[in-house]
Amino acid sequence: MKVTVEITRRPEIADPQGTTIQRALHDLGHNEVMSVRVDRVIHLEVEGEDSAQVQTRVEDMCRQVLANPVLEDFTVEVVR
C-alpha cells in the first residue's frame, strides 16, 4: 500500500526556512504572501492488506522516528 506521511512543524516553533522564503517572495513583489511554512512529505510503500492496520503501523513509525515529538505533528494517509 502507498502511504503518504506529512510532517509539519508546530505553529509556535519558528521555521527559519519559511521566513526566508517569505522574504524572498516579498522582494519579488509578491507582497500578498502572509506566511510560508516548509514541511516534509515522506512516501512509503508498505506491505499489508488491511489499511487500518497499515495506518496504525505507520503512525507508530511517526511517533518512533519519522517525526520529532518536540517540534512536529504528523498526518498519515493510506493512499490505497
Place this chain on the structure above:
Amino acid sequence: MRTAVVVFPGTNCEHDVVHALTALGGEAELVWHRETDLSGFEGVVLPGGFAHGDYLRTGAIARFSPVMSEIERMADQGRPVLGICNGFQVLCEAGLLPGALIANRDLAFICRFVDLEVTDTGTVLTGAAEIGQRLRIPLNSYEGNWVDPSHTGRVALRYVDDPNGSQQSAAAVANEGGNVVGIMPHPERGVDELLGSSDGRVLLEGFLHSLIPA
C-alpha cells in the same frame, strides 16, 4: 579513568576530541557506534560531524545506533555524558536533553569564533569555570538554534551576542542532574593558543574532573 569518544558513520571531530582530552591529561578512546558495552568507561563524548548523514533530522537516525542504550544507562547512572555540536543534536533526539535543534535563524552556516558566558557551573562541562566567565571558542554549525518548548533545560553557557536564534541564547544545555550536557560550539578546537584560543580547556578540564571511578 577513560572516556569513550563515540564514532558514528559521518562523525568527523572524534580525533580532535581525543587529542584535546589527552592533551589535558585524560584518557580517551574511540568507540564505534555499534559497540554495546561501555562498562570500561567512566564518561562518554559524542563528537561533532554528520552522524548518519544527518538524514531525516540531525541525530534522528543516530539515536537508534546500538551504542545509545549504553549512553542512556550512563546518563541514568549520573555519569558524565557530553555532546558537542552534532553530539548535542543526537542527545536531544534521544531525549537525554530537552528540546531540539533547528536551522539557524538566518539560515547561515556559522563558522567563526563566538563569545560565551558561563551561566551555570553545576554541570559536568562547566564545573571548573566561574559564573560570568567569558570564553571564546569556535562555532561551526547550521542547525544550532535550540528550541525547548518544555522550558526545562539548564542553560550552562549562553552566547554573549546570539548568532543563531537559540532560545535564551543558549550555547550549552544540561539535563536536570547536570551530568548530561550538550554544547553547540567546539571546546576541543580551543585548547591551544596555536588554534586561536585555549578557552575550551576550562570546559574539558571540568569534564575530566567530573569523572568518578566506576
